[in-house]
């Protein structure tokens with residue numbers, strides 16, 4: 475198959491300004507797709523040294539352009555449904571269609587480092603610490619909004635365009651934390667579990683329109699926000715953390731014709747993690 479297998483396709487990547495989302499944007503641009511990156515901070519890569527060092531241009535948009543893609547960057551908070559709909563309408567207007575949607579925005583974070591004015595104590599992200607029986611309202615709302623609602627709003631915003639054109643590939647982003655409650659990572663795990671259910675029902679809804687909807691469930695993947703977790707390799711069959719490219723290659727499968735008869739499923743990308 476040609477390396478330009480996504481030529482003529484437009485891919486939306488939410489949360490594409492750093493981390494895994496940036497990896498998906500670059501990978502799909504490398505396969506010939508035009509790319510729309512929607513992120514609440516288009517310069518989010520500048521927050522972490524690890525991400526800054528990965529950047530090969532000033533912004534992720536410029537990196538994708540260097541690969542030959544037409545690129546649109548939209549700064550938008552996808553926890554707002556109307557804002558999400560407006561962002562999708564704009565990208566269709568400017569890039570011509572939306573053929574692929576990677577609903578990647580999210581994270582087990584209550585307050586992101588770039589929302590903190592001056593991290594006086596060196597503290598950056600404030601991660602979720604809730605339990606199923608005790609979770610502050612603010613944490614509950616924020617984490618469900620950031621993970622579940624951004625995903626649902628994005629899917630609902632792209633669906634009318636994909637239905638009209640009678641094709642589309644949607645990839646939602648769950649987590650191994652949403653497949654097994656063992657880690658007790660609440661309410662993040664609850665949000666990611668709901669994404670698996672939503673993916674399955676959305677696939678039934680959109681299947682008659684030749685639209686596939688599948689979830690990926692990354693395990694321990696090295697990104698700037700989550701840092702070095704190599705010490706957890708002992709719980710992974712392949713004895714290493716996952717890489718952004720490990721995830722991007724599964725996304726490639728789910729957005730190309732290799733997966734045309736796969737829908738409603740969740741693919742773990744965890745190196746055989748067993749704890």
Ligand SMILES: NC(=O)c1ccc[n+]([C@@H]2O[C@H](COP(=O)([O-])OP(=O)(O)OC[C@H]3O[C@@H](n4cnc5c(N)ncnc54)[C@H](O)[C@@H]3O)[C@@H](O)[C@H]2O)c1
Nearest residue numbers: 489493494513514518551552578579580581649692695697
């Ligand atoms: N890295 C891992 O090990 C891992 C494991 C399992 C699942 N995941 C999931 O993969 C996705 C990406 O993770 P990452 O490690 O690259 O995180 P990250 O924090 O590096 O990237 C997330 C991006 O989403 C953006 N974003 C957050 N909230 C948003 C909002 N409301 N509207 C628009 N953009 C928003 C952020 O600005 C950021 O650029 C997340 O959904 C995360 O839950 C990651």
